[in-house]
Amino acid sequence: MANVFDLCFSRLSISCQATYFILFISLAQPQNIVDFKPSYLTATGPTVTALLLGNVSDISLNLRTVSPSNTTGSIGPPSCVAEVTQWVLTREQVGKTAVRVQLKLDKSLRLCGENETDTDCCPKPLCVLETLQVSACVGGTPQASLLIQARIFALLLPANAGSENKTVIPNQVYQPLGSCPCDLTFGACDVRCCCDTDCSSEDLKLFVSHCLPGPFGGQVSPASDYQCSVQSLKNSPDWFPFLCVNSPPENNPYLGLFYQGYTITPEPGPSFQSPVSPAPVPVNVYIQGSPILTLNDQYFTIPQKVFGQCVNNAPVAFLKNVQVNCVTLLRSCPNGSPLRTLPTDLRIQVKNGQGGDVLVDVIDEVAFDLSQFISSTDAPSDEGLVCENVTLALDYKLYWEGNDITSITVTQTVGTITFNSSVALTTRYSAVFLNGELMDETNSGNPGYQVGRPVIAGVVDTLDNNTGLVQRVSISLWKPVSDGLCVSAEMKPILFGENSTSGCLLPVSRHNLTQCDLLRETVTSLQNNLVTATHVAKSGNPDPFTTTDWVNISFLTQNYSTTMEDSTNSCYGVPSHQHIHVWSLITGMVGGVPQRDIRALQVSYSMSPWTLDCGGGDVSPCVDPTETQLFPITSSVSFTEILVNTGPPKTRFQINFTEYDCNRNDVCWPELAFPITKYYTGEPYSQSLAKGLILVFFFITASILGTPWRQIRQAWR
Known part of the structure; x- marks a missing residue:
């Protein structure tokens, strides 16, 4: 229970607070008593919500309008007789012992206009002023009641939607102060703008005591005391006739702050509902990050x-690789792009960036095993819906050289899907750029690593001509999602210069602890999946064919202590923590930016x-061999920068004689002339000399x- 409360209040969500409130009240009160929480409410809006707690299985709710007694001033006892009101009462079961009661005003809060006959509006600014009583009854006997004091004002809506014309700002240097700067909306009353001529007397009563102060609210500050027009003959000081200032009222500090502009008709802008993107401006050559265009100057697009x-x-x-998975819930067979794409729709002409064009070559594949595309479906039957030629994957390969696209191929994977009512379909879309036959890899710096970019690692693949090619692989940490279990956890790459710790949870039962060797192998296999590389790149732009750009990754294996023997409920020496230690060094400066290289990377494991744990009254994991407990598997990375001593080497005199060494002696004779030495930095050396x-x-x-x-x-003499 404590974990639930901590989790709720750490997220600060309304639903969690409501859950905590329900749990607390339901535990504090007996189950055979019903009560409203709170029992009194003040409503200033059209919706009111309260909770009814207790044994709510046979409870009926009744709503009526009440008024205090003229003699005693109190509200009468609750009644189980319902009345017709302008409120709609609804209830929602939120637990075994809790019901959410909601009242919603069935009336418009719009203020009625002059000579308007429509009854669904408010004749006065104070639209609703009444007292409501909600009674919880069992068999005609009231058990609890809720009093609601409703005091709701009408909504002030503008008479028109306002002008959508754009305001042109002229030269504000010589524009005088506007008469009402806070009048921002044409033809409508601006709240708290008391100088707005569009506000009626009824509107001003709502905020007359909260008008915007200062020049923005139309209240120009009074003239200063040094103005000749301010001082009178009675209170003028002796110096006033000679030192006062003659300045026109227009010459004030607020000159040019507000403007008097004119309006122009706006040009139509792009619409978000337009099915086709507007034609972009064609480019001469492609550079990294620029959009690829088709022959008719449209964007070359794929789902992303x-x-x-x-x-x-x-x-x-x-040169931007794309790889995404999209999940779509199908209730019927698709009949449009991208789930139903014809090969003719994919064979389009794309500009190659050198004034020519290339035609997309389509390769068709049929998938018979749909397990990697269908994540959930209902039970199959002979009467299920059959959808043929559904596009399951589109994999583009764009070959490039320099600033030119030489060719494009796309592999379209289609399949037949059978389902009854619905199916969750996961489709795959990718676009990779290949320079020759090698994929264009994203670097992490040029040449040194940039902080926040992924650490580049790889494995050596020996080719037939004995030339070592390093193929890039990932070095990752745990990225727990959903329930935090290792079986559903993802991996995140290690970012250079950023220390991090993460982990996941592994359910272990008493039966698993009887096979400690198998358990240790399982945990080791999970940890080894994080680091599959054997080499790490020294710089941020390594050459895959140059082995000197890579350093070996050292793995430290720690044997668990043989003094502790495994028992029925425990296993020792489990490699539950993996630590990656990276040493980096600043090798130079490029444009004032330090260039950092990786000198070594070490992977170590901590045994535990x-x-x-069968304490706290929960002994089921120690009794039931299938009952599991969650054990953490963690991974971390830390970066250490190797410091290089760039100072001048010490002389033999400094090493042998400490009498004149200011760092190792209290008396420092060389500091006698400190102001004229190079160590004094209070002012330029030439001036001090x-x-x-x-x-x-x-x-x-x-x-x-x-x-x-x-x-x-x-x-x-």
């Missing part, structure tokens, strides 16, 4: 994800004992002209 949602027609960018020489000159002059030299001259 935008803000987490699949979009059927998204432009393909040059796994023991069933000049000032020091001037002081030395004055010292020598004073010594020559002083008493000792005068006595020497007298003795010499």
Whole structure:
């Protein structure tokens, strides 16, 4: 229960707070008593919600309008007789002992116009002022009641939708202060703008005491005391006739802050509902990130994800690989793109970026095993709906050289789907750019790694000519999703310079702890899936054919202690934590940006004992061999920067004699002339040297002209 409360309040969601409230009240009260929480409400809007807690199985709800007694001033006892009101009462079961009661006003809050005969509006600004009583009854006997004081004002809606003309801002240097700057909406009353001429007297009563202050609200600040037009003869100081300022009222600090513009008719803009994107401006050559265009100057598009949602027609960018999976719930056979695409629709002509064009070559494939495309379906039957030639995957390969697209091929995978009522279909779409026969890989820097970019790793693939080619693979950490279990956890790449720790949960039973060797092998296999590489790239743009651009990954295996033996409910030496340690070094500067290279990468494992916890009264995991407990499997990465001492080497005198070493001695004689040394940084070295020489000159002059030299001259004579 504590975990539920902590989880709810950490997310600060309304549903969680409501759940906590229901659980708390339901535990605090007996189940045979019903009560409204709260029992009194003040409604200022058209919707009111309360909770009825207790034994609500046979409860009926009745609504009526009540008024206080003229003699006692109190509300009468609750009644089980319902009345016709302007409110709609609904109930929703939210638990075994809780019902959400909701009242909704069945009336428009629009303010009636002059001489309007429609009854579904508010004749006065105070639209609703009444007291309601909701009674919870069992067999005609009231058990609890809820009082609602409704005080609702009418909504102020503009008489028209307002002008959609654009306002042109003229030269504001010589424009005077506007008469009502807060009048922002044409033909409608702006709230808190008391100088708006569109506001009626009824509107002003709602916010007359909360008008916008200052010049923005139309209240120009009074003239300053130094203005000649302000001071009177009675309170004028002696200096006023000579030092006052004559300035026109238009010359004020707010000149040009507001404007008097004119309107123009807006030009029609692009529509989000247009099925075809507007023709873009054609480009001469393709560069990385520029959109690819078809022969008729339209975007070359494939389904992609935008803000987490699949979009059927998204432009393909040059040298930007795309790989997405889209889930669609089918209730009938598709008859349009992209789930039903003909080969003729895919054979389009695309501009190659050099003034010519290429034709997309279509390769058809038929998928018989639909397990990787259909994630859920209902039970098959002979009367199911059969959909043929459904597009399951579109895999594009775009071959390029320089700024030119040489050819494009697409592999269309189709299949036949059979279902009864609905099926969840997962379709795959990809577009990869190949330079010759090699896929264009995304680098992480040029040349050094950039912080936040993925660490590049790979495995050596020896070719027939004994030339080592490094094929890129991933180095990842756990990325728990959904329930946090390892079986459903995903992986996230390691980002350079960012320390991180993550993990997942593995359910382990008492039966699993009787096979400790198998358990250790299972955990080791899960951890090894994170690091499948044998080499890591030194720089952010490594050459796959140059082995000197890569360094070996060192793996440290730690044997578990043999002093601790495995028992029935525990296993020792489980590699539950994997740590990746990366050492980097700044090798230089390019344009003022430090270039960092990876010098070494080490993968180590930490062993820990796994023991069933049967405390707290829960002994089922230790008794039932199939009952499981969750054990964490974690992974982490840390980056360490190797510091290089770039200072000058110490001399033999500094090493052998510490008397004059300021770092190892309290008395530092070299600091006697500190202001004229290069270590003084309070001002430029040239200035400090000049000032020091001037002081030395004055010292020598004073010594020559002083008493000792005068006595020497007298003795010499």
